[in-house]
Amino acid sequence: MGFKQTTLIKKILMALTGLFLAFFLIIHLLGNLQLLLPEEIAHTQFNAYSHFLSGNLLIKMVSYVLYFSILYHVFDALIITIGNWRANDTSYKKDNRAEVSGWIARNMGLLGTFVLIFLVIHFKDYWYVYKFGSPPLDVEGNKDLYIIVVDSFKELWYVVLYVIAIIALGLHLIHGVSSAFRTLGLYHEKYIVWMKYIGYLFSIFITLGFVMIPIIIYLKQL
Numbered sequence: 001m002g003f004k005q006t007t008l009i010k011k012i013l014m015a016l017t018g019l020f021l022a023f024f025l026i027i028h029l030l031g032n033l034q035l036l037l038p039e040e041i042a043h044t045q046f047n048a049y050s051h052f053l054s055g056n057l058l059i060k061m062v063s064y065v066l067y068f069s070i071l072y073h074v075f076d077a078l079i080i081t082i083g084n085w086r087a088n089d090t091s092y093k094k095d096n097r098a099e100v101s102g103w104i105a106r107n108m109g110l111l112g113t114f115v116l117i118f119l120v121i122h123f124k125d126y127w128y129v130y131k132f133g134s135p136p137l138d139v140e141g142n143k144d145l146y147i148i149v150v151d152s153f154k155e156l157w158y159v160v161l162y163v164i165a166i167i168a169l170g171l172h173l174i175h176g177v178s179s180a181f182r183t184l185g186l187y188h189e190k191y192i193v194w195m196k197y198i199g200y201l202f203s204i205f206i207t208l209g210f211v212m213i214p215i216i217i218y219l220k221q222l
Contacts, residue, residue: 007080010076010079010080011080011183012183012184013072013076014073014076014077014080014180014183015179015180015181015183015184016180016184017068017069017070017072017073017076018073018176018177018180019177019180020065020066020069021066021069021070021073022173022176022177022180022202022206024066024069025206026206029206029209029210031046031049031053032210032213033209033213034046034049035146035149035150035213035217036212036213036216036217042146043138043144043146043147044138044139044140044142046145046146046149047138047140047142047143047144047145047146048140048142050130050142050143050145050146051142051143054130054131070119074112074116077108077109077112081108081109102175104171104172104174104175105175105179108172108175108176111168111169111171111172112172114165114168115165115168115169115172118161118162118165118168121161125148125152126145126148126149126152129148130143130145130148135147135148150217150221153213153214153217153218153221154218154221156218158214159214159215159218162210162211162214163211163214163215166206166207166210166211167207167211169206169207169210170203170204170206170207171203173199173202173203173206173207174199174200174203175199176199177198177199177202177203178196178198178199179199181198
């Protein structure tokens with residue numbers, strides 16, 4: 001298999017895993033929006049929802065696809081980024097990429113790295129504690145993930161970190177979603193003017209949705 005074919009396959013897998021992760025963000029956001037319900041409802045409902053996700057066989061299978069997608073997306077992005085660095089090389093006396101691409105496109109690796117660092121923190125604070133820790137139980141006997149999340153948003157520094165990470169994710173999505181469609185050949189010249197805005201609209205939806213949750217929870221506790 002030639003180098004160009006190998007690179008194309010990697011880009012296709014990057015697009016597919018990226019779109020799967022983007023779809024997961026929608027599901028994750030809809031689940032997290034339960035945190036904004038009245039406290040007495042949100043507390044038991046969010047924990048019941050978390051318990052369902054952790055105990056459902058189909059969801060567990062999907063979670064393995066999620067873990068694979070995250071790991072492969074990161075690995076593939078690293079390989080592609082290194083390949084682009086080598087292709088541009090230092091033989092060019094002047095970097096003219098700014099003339100043909102925007103800041104987001106040129107810094108996808110940087111944005112992705114920041115999101116990855118936050119994702120590790122996010123997994124440690126919530127997923128790891130829920131799966132392998134000893135969190136308290138709520139009145140229904142479910143692990144009290146709600147109180148863990150709400151307590152974390154009592155800290156202003158954590159809310160700020162969360163918001164910055166989500167903004168970085170949003171910027172990453174602006175280019176990533178439209179680029180994935182382009183890689184998979186889903187761009188049609190007749191509708192390209194509209195399709196290029198899909199990344200922007202999706203990014204705004206995800207960013208605003210996730211950002212408002214910690215901010216509202218923090219403000220409620222002042």
